[in-house]
Amino acid sequence: MAATIKDIARLAGVSPATVSRVLANKTAFYGPATAEKVQAAALKLGYRKNTAAAELVTQHSNVLAVVVNSVKTNFSSQIITGIQDTAAAHGLNVIIVYAGITDPEAQRKALLTVIERPVMGILLLSLNLTPENLQLLQGAQTPYCFLSIAFDDGDLPSIASDDWQVGYQATQTLLKAGHRKIGLAAVDSNSHTGRFRLAGYESALRDAGVSPQADWVQPGVYSYVAGREAMAAYGVTSGLTGVVAGSDMAAIGVLNQARDLGLTVPTDLSIVSIDGTEMCELVQPQLTSVSQNFYDMGAAGVRQLLEPGRQLQQVTPIQVVDRQTVRVL
Amino acid sequence: MAATIKDIARLAGVSPATVSRVLANKTAFYGPATAEKVQAAALKLGYRKNTAAAELVTQHSNVLAVVVNSVKTNFSSQIITGIQDTAAAHGLNVIIVYAGITDPEAQRKALLTVIERPVMGILLLSLNLTPENLQLLQGAQTPYCFLSIAFDDGDLPSIASDDWQVGYQATQTLLKAGHRKIGLAAVDSNSHTGRFRLAGYESALRDAGVSPQADWVQPGVYSYVAGREAMAAYGVTSGLTGVVAGSDMAAIGVLNQARDLGLTVPTDLSIVSIDGTEMCELVQPQLTSVSQNFYDMGAAGVRQLLEPGRQLQQVTPIQVVDRQTVRVL
DNA sequence: ACCAATCGGACAAACGTTTGCTTAAATTCA
């Protein structure tokens, strides 16, 4: 039903080839008179290019696919903005598909929808692929890069913060304020990210001469409820005066749970959050955080895809921004 | 470079047609022996189907495109989840593209990337199209539906809440609690949505025998800063005892600004928010809200696309959920 | 006025699939 290049050709009285060229602005191939005729015909027919067909023959696409692990993660918006901006600057279009965070089958389907289509590259947002799905991704001819997640395997291209530093600096922020008994809440010790944050946390503690206690760390999946559960597990008798939370959401979880326990933040308990999204300034008191450069991560991701020569694993800088949740003792 | 159906055919010693059939599971067209050979060859070659090519010939696609106005809107995640779930149930794949909220050119580009591709339908999330872009959309052969936004023009398919009711019930919630002087903050009076919420607000007031004052309404674009600005404009001397905010974010803005002004919520000021996202339960005190059914909106949207016979403009129910920000006088 | 160069445009192949039609072989039935 939709008008094709041939319809235009017929209407304008020229060949499809010529139509293609004037529509692609390949001046040097046609005269002004024909150009006009073609434009008019195209307009009249309401022509819309069939990109799929074009990509089929040119064997190259200008769409960049982003696979996101879940709808919930609130920092993703910053990364996506970074991707979007730099992609646009390079004339690329961005499409996003959501993969389930848990279900490997949903993950696989999401992966397939981007792989089976001509995309010029794939960005994976804090996505933990199963081995099979990773293989699937690598089997495709498409360049890819993981974002906001790092791997033990050094061969996987990725851009993320230095998680050890994240853990270290978060903890150090509390140590500098005079805290000694410091918890680590809602980091996932099964992930590379979580293990390194934990290691950084422990190193900071030891460097300050305090020996980590097992019950100071309450693992969890970085979520709001994980934060609440961690704080609930601490209870009021833990003796902790500060806790670093695995994410902003988690921090809000411990904040709210602390309040429910009758604790005042930061008077009774100090909190430093990890991520530094706008959430930090929305809650009361505003969360002190070690902030990641999500926007830059996104931007670096598309550059990585564009210039294959880059180093595989890149690190974006972090900074601690002091707000209202750490009390100096 | 990538393996094609012909490569498989050559390797398996059959025709491309047969390969296509076994890969598509068109039993009845091939014997078990050939099937095996083909499967093996496909596996060996790491074959990935070229969906673009397939869609070109079948003239039909199973991807559903969602165009989102901005990364910021936090309720979009619920709608998208609704879309995602029902789409998956119908065997559809979902891709998302972001259009700038302001820039008509970015909007146009986003629209083009979905229109110029074989998609089976387009869902537009609270997107206000320029007339040219609307025309562009309508010119495409693709079915579409607006979500979480309504229009004066009754011909545009859309699914949204009844905005008049939203405004009415939000206001009524405060009236029932004994409030008389009630503000309306951060609704955009340029939009259909905003105008109807305003009308509902005024009707509720009048039905309760209180006549609306011009300085009670402080328009804005539903954002956090719009909320803050509205509250700042009210100041401490307004005499308002309650305000309904245009969105959860806006409500948080008035909440925080009220606090900065030395006001305690809900003791000095009651707030009812519009939207009812999880944000409401994250802040302290938790926001009383008139909640929209975003998930259902998304679900209804994909059904609308699937069954063209449906009525054009649908309304999803709302409910007020009482939390902690309205004080009964 | 003749040859070369340039210009404008057409022809046709190719991209990777799907699918209607055809054909050859194998099976069934009387």
Added chain:
DNA sequence: TGAATTTAAGCAAACGTTTGTCCGATTGGT
């Protein structure tokens, strides 16, 4: 045993583009 039916697989066209090659006509130079 012969005809009819079923089964298995191949041929080739088609989808809507892009682009290398080719051709005729106009132009310019001498």
